[in-house]
Amino acid sequence: MNCCNGCHNQGYEKLNPVFEKYRNKPGSLISVLQEAQELYGYLSMELMDYIAENIGVKPAKVHGVATFYTQFRLKPVGKYLILLCQGTACHVNGADAVKEAITEELSIEEGETTSDNLFTLNNVACLGCCSLSPVMMINGETFGKLTPAKTKEILREFKARESKSAEVTA
Amino acid sequence: MMRLIVGQGSCGNAAGANKVYAAADQLIKQQGLDIRLESTGCVGMCYLEPIVEVINEAGERSTFVRVTEASVVDIINNYTGDKAALDGLSIPQEDKSILDKQTRIALRNCGNINPEDIEQYIAGGGYAAIEKCLRHMTPQQVIDELKVSSLRGRGGAGFPTWFKWDAARKSQSNVKYMVCNADEGDPGAFMDRSILEGDPHSVLEGMMIGAYAIGAKEGVIYVRAEYPLAIVRLNIAIEQARQKGFLGKDIFGGTGFDFDIRIKAGAGAFVCGEETALIASLEGERGMPRLKPPFPAQKGYWQQPTNINNVETFANIPWILDKGGDQYAAIGTEKSKGTKVFALTGKIKKGGLVEVPMGISLREIIFGIGNGIVGDKQFKAVQMGGPSGGCIPAQLLDTPVDYESITKTGAIMGSGGMVVMDETTCMVDMARYFLDFTQKESCGKCIHCRLGTKRMLEILTRICEGKGKDGDIALLEDLANKIKEGSLCGLGMTAPNPVLSTLRYFRDEYEQHIHHKKCPSKQCKSLLRYEILKDACTGCTLCARKCPVGAIAGERKAVHTIDQEKCIKCGKCFDVCNFSAVTVD
Known part of the structure; x- marks a missing residue:
């Protein structure tokens, strides 16, 4: 499938070993999507179409599965992904x-x-x-027993780290 | 050699255990100390994390709590010398006794062994039960032993495990599957995560025993993708079991029984806890449930007989086969045998994971083990069973914990989440919270569930915003009953429970919200009214400066006032006032 610029599947070669790994394993669509998201950060329409074509299912099915599960992201995400826990203990x-x-x-x-x-x-x-509620996770690191002040402090630390590394590059 | 063991479940790591481990590792290497550094799973005392245990050459154990990167260095430096210096770090006696109040079967190894070392599991009697089954018992005898134990499914529904195994065994097919449901989706529950992280081999052994009983050659663990550490440790455990010859062809040698296990990561859908939805998801489809029968025991994964049990159920099984079903049945009540693991969280002083015999009262768990409510506030209710369960009020605190008694209260045993709430928790808001959850998680197949939960959420949101109307309660009850009747699977059939149970015990709170526009717990923002007490206000201007919408007026050293029209009820003024001059009603 061609993308809007007419280029052909640019940059999706990294998926080839994934297709190979699941080639003869029926029911692997979710696993393929998980690995694709791991590689590309999110599932774009072009990427989903490309997967559909390569594993021989309809694009509608790929899209249907990708939108059903909360793990799949259809839009690009920032460098730091903040996952804010919505569990009962955190809510309380x-x-x-x-x-x-x-x-x-x-x-x-x-x-x-x-x-x-x-x-x-x-x-x-x-x-x-739950015992550390309320909790958030930033790129896999968990922060617990949060208060509004502590949350802001953590975010500012991330920001400071970023501007420092930006200075270094400059 | 002295051993230093760091508790490293996800929650321990979040509390800083991985940093403690790294600091200890660095020191030991730097100074070339003769100490073996190990990690273990969660012992369940989450409020004391990070926890470090030291076992000296003589085998004496010392436990240190709330350890930091700095204090682990003290522990290492002083352990052989000035032990008195470590008194402040040692586990208090009252916390030590918390473990004595429990009966640990499913959690028998959690926090005791290194989950990444199969030898430690074997040393504790691990893999003896499966070998005994393979060499000395017929599949029917295994199922009979399970029947004697009266073990019921620990995932929530409480269906007798032996009955499911028996049905799967009797299904005629060359291909059968043994599936472990590790898609722990109840918000507020983390028992299964702790078992997978702390004792993965017990789950594998339970699955092997089940596979032998029903005649399955392939096992699949469907585990939440949100549990990365559990997936890592399961993979290590499976690999070690294969190397030992416990998984693969002719396991344990000369038994002629082939069995292997693989992991499938879920992708985040609460409904996949339902058996038929889980199977659809395993097949790479949207996780939508289907009509039963046929039951998975007849037609499941790829249309073949499939048995699905929950993590905690599997963790109990090796113990039962090892010690005998009658030993297990000796614990608990007439209809609910054995133990149950609970995740005790919310406004509780000593939250964590506890395993108790069935029949113990809620009061004993919450006050005896959990030590009561944070800040000694008034206990209001305990939520059991998550989005499918309900809230049990203070007057029923002496209810024994068994399937039948809990169901009678309008809650359910569920998978083991126990969220404690105090006087500051609004029950209407709790009901709204759970409906928000089920409304998002409804797969959309049944109209009553898909639209009904949305309508219920809208009504509850309206009530919390002070726009409740006469007749709202009757409308909620009507919708609740219709959703229960009109839904195919457990998600829809139980989705209205949080509303029905709060209506049953806290109807007056709903009425206060609807008719008097008041939230007795002062949680529903729209219903709050902030005011400044004339006599207490010193005119320091702090609240006026902090108010984000400029709703507070007043000169320095003069009494301030809040413009109710402008006020967004954020509570900033209440938080910052140093003279308790701001009131909220």
């Missing part, structure tokens, strides 16, 4: 206030990415760290 212990703190600090709502492409905020069902 003030996850809403943490969400507000993130929104105040970064000016983004659930599902949005900051204009500098640094942070994306996603809600997530329980992370299973």
